[in-house]
Amino acid sequence: MTESEMRRRIDTAFEFLGRVADHPDRFPDQAVLFLMDPSEIASALTKERLRILRELEARAYPSSPPSPKA
Amino acid sequence: MAIHPRPANLRYVDIICPFGHEMSKRKAYKIFLSLEDRIDADLEFDKAPGRRPRLARFAITYSARIEGRRREVVRYDNFHGYLHRQKFWRTREPVPLSALERLPTPDLLDACRQDLARHWPRYRSLMESMLKEE
Numbered sequence: 001m002t003e004s005e006m007r008r009r010i011d012t013a014f015e016f017l018g019r020v021a022d023h024p025d026r027f028p029d030q031a032v033l034f035l036m037d038p039s040e041i042a043s044a045l046t047k048e049r050l051r052i053l054r055e056l057e058a059r060a061y062p063s064s065p066p067s068p069k070a
Numbered sequence: 071m072a073i074h075p076r077p078a079n080l081r082y083v084d085i086i087c088p089f090g091h092e093m094s095k096r097k098a099y100k101i102f103l104s105l106e107d108r109i110d111a112d113l114e115f116d117k118a119p120g121r122r123p124r125l126a127r128f129a130i131t132y133s134a135r136i137e138g139r140r141r142e143v144v145r146y147d148n149f150h151g152y153l154h155r156q157k158f159w160r161t162r163e164p165v166p167l168s169a170l171e172r173l174p175t176p177d178l179l180d181a182c183r184q185d186l187a188r189h190w191p192r193y194r195s196l197m198e199s200m201l202k203e204e
Contacts, residue, residue: 001104007187009103014183017111020097021125021176024115029094033101040105 009035032056106135107190114149125175130182134194136201143190143197146182153178155185157193159200 012035020027032053034041045053095117101109110131115123129147133140145156147164153171154164170181186193 003191006103006107006190010109010183010187010190013101013103013109013111014179016101017099017113017128017130017179018176020099020113021179024097024113024123024125027097029096030098031100033099035101035103036105043105 030056107194108133108140109186112149125179128175128179130179130186132186132190132193134197136194136198141197141201144186144193146185148175148178157196159193159197 013033016033095115097111097113097115099109099111099113101111103109110129110133112129113125114127116126117123127149129145129149131142131145133142135141142156142158144158146167147154147156150164153167155167156162156164167181170178173181
């Protein structure tokens with residue numbers, strides 16, 4: 001990745017944080033974001049990372065939608 | 071859920087919180103810039119009754135995978151009552167950024183963005199050099 005592309009991703013990350021700062025009620029309390037091309041994301045999602053994501057998803061965060069009642 | 075297209079296939083996702091959800095005071099995000107580079111953001115909001123929540127404190131950490139391990143490289147933080155920067159290749163001691171102290175919090179965030187966007191290659195390179203010397 002070029003330095004200019006990396007700078008662009010840093011700008012995008014801070015743009016996201018600015019949006020959270022402006023409207024915090026619209027954003028989840030915790031999240032993992034990938035500012036990467038789809039091909040890069042695919043290579044990042046190894047089994048271990050998939051396990052971590054599943055673990056994160058399993059936790060009940062305040063912003064999680066209520067689970068359907070049985 | 072809405073997906074906002076970004077230039078060069080960059081995307082992020084807005085998740086609209088469910089009706090009736092009460093926003094918590096703290097938010098934490100891990101933002102992967104690449105397989106090697108990541109920004110961790112911790113945000114804390116003031117919630118005065120009858121007012122919109124306001125970003126009060128933050129810690130932004132840039133980390134990189136170097137020699138097979140994730141290393142913190144630089145952090146911008148005002149959680150301890152003053153804005154400071156930690157350059158982890160030197161020391162964990164915080165260095166106050168007094169010149170920026172009076173800026174409103176959104177402007178502080180922008181100052182951190184400018185510093186990181188401008189200097190990240192040097193910061194990362196200095197961390198790599200420090201690890202080689204160890």
